[in-house]
Amino acid sequence: MPSTALVWIRNDLRIRDHAPLRYAADHHDQVVPVYCFDPRHFGTTMFDLPKMGAIRARFLRDCVEDLRDSLQDEGADLVVRRGRPEKVLPDLVRQTDASEVLQFQEIGTEEAEVEAAVEDALRDTDATPGFFWGKTLYHIDDIPFEEPSDIPSVYTNFRKAVEKKSQVRPTTEAPRSLPPLPEGVEAGSIPTLGDLGFEGDGTIDDRSVLPFRGGETRGLDRIDEYIWREDCLKKYKATRNGLLGANYSSKFSPWLAHGCITPRQIHEEVERYEDRRFDNKSTYWMKFELIWRDFFNYVAWKAGDRLFRPGGIIGNDIDWRDHDDSFERWATGTTGIPFVDANMRELNQTGYMSNRGRQNVASMLSQSLKLDWRMGAAYFESRLLDHDVGSNWGNWAYNSRVGNDPRARYFNIVKQAKRYDENGEYVRYWLPELGEVPDEYVHEPHRMSHEQQKLFNCVLGADYPKPMVNLDKTYERIRAERD
Ligand SMILES: Cc1cc2nc3c(=O)[nH]c(=O)nc-3n(C[C@H](O)[C@H](O)[C@H](O)COP(=O)(O)OP(=O)(O)OC[C@H]3O[C@@H](n4cnc5c(N)ncnc54)[C@H](O)[C@@H]3O)c2cc1C
Known part of the structure; x- marks a missing residue:
């Protein structure tokens, strides 16, 4: 019987530098990449605000579409479902006789709860979950802190420690080849914004710094544009506090947040640029900012749900005014x-x-x-x-x-x-x-x-x-x- 792995895609909407996908392709005969439009992402938050507005929903949809296109170019496909992963994934495991459900680990508490629910639901199947780390520049196993509680509270201490003691791992190569979906597995359609409950179409105002569209293809193109074609990196430190235009800063963040591109890819590109063109304070500053991103991610990991309390991480007892x-x-x-x-x-x-x-x-x-x-x-x-x-x-x-x-x-x-x-x-x-x-x-x-x-x-x-x-x-x- 062919061996099968599901790859559960969340904020990692790409095929390059994607360890679970690569692992699945190397170790299994059949690979089923799955994306779930989880209704919880389209609900409301504690202040009755929509968790996701139409503009981000449109960007997310672009990302899913682009990932499906890239997988189809490889002869594979993306399974898209609307529903809770803890229900969708076990159903797919049973349908495909998958033995592993591979995923990147996330940091937020809600994400961890869903992960736990999936793990729990998989106990009733023959599949085991497999976790990878891919969110940060520095891999969680390489940071020089034994326990989450050892993570420094001050950025400079964190930065100095990782710069001195950790190495950024090289990016993972894209899978050499990917098999088609197992017979009988429907790819499923990508919901429209209307299906997801949005009234608007999420169009961005023409005055936007960029006409942001989601997806790995556009994310990689933005890296190429900003670093190589527009040659902006060499002056990034001086321009990064700007307010108008496409190039005062990189605008990598929307693609990074959806995992269309990774901090390691940017880091590699910056080092290539330093070798070939310039190596100055500005090129270093891009790495410096990516370390801020790591810092906040690791601090969130350390803080757990304290990050979402009125007094925050330190429990500062501030008398916030009422909502008016x-x-x-x-x-x-x-x-x-x-x-x-x-x-x-x-x-x-x-x-x-x-x-x-x-x-x-x-x-x-x-x-x-x-x-x-x-x-x-x-x-x-x-x-x-x-x-x-x-x-x-x-x-x-x-x-x-x-x-x-x-x-x-x-x-x-x-x-x-x-x-x-x-x-x-x-x-x-x-x-x-x-x-x-x-x-x-x-x-x-x-x-x-x-x-x-x-x-x-x-x-x-x-x-x-x-x-x-x-x-x-x-x-x-x-x-x-x-x-
Ligand atoms: C109140 C507040 C909320 C923020 N919310 C987010 C958020 O939800 N998502 C997000 O990616 N950034 C957030 N930032 C950080 C920062 O404002 C954005 O990362 C940055 O403006 C994105 O634009 P850029 O990609 O052009 O940044 P660049 O200046 O080109 O920086 C390159 C990359 O470095 C990282 N970076 C830079 N500054 C920071 C920072 N202060 N903290 C963490 N990472 C950083 C980002 O990944 C960014 O894409 C927030 C900052 C503040 C003050």
């Missing part, structure tokens, strides 16, 4: 603070926001408005194309004094706006109502007299909101709480 209409104003980009509003509108309309923007809007929500930081994180989870549990919840916690470091960390948003968007080009791009407002007032339109507001076609309260809060007063309060 200020959350809606923050979320819809109508706070009356242009830098916050422009960033939130970019997020809402494209699924992307720069790192600089994310830090500032997070500071606005959890520090200036003192709203429960988890509402911000849950909103980002719903809207971001690149949502990744460790990176999102870890960064939110870090910026909200509930990460590993309780120091009052807040951004002076207007100062930041003037520094990173000196002439107001970014805020005008997303807030056309500020189009005629002179540079001097563009980040603080409330400083204009009523006559000026009329003159520049931006009357506060009519064309653009009055600021919902006096930011300077909030900074005074934060400083007082700190002292």
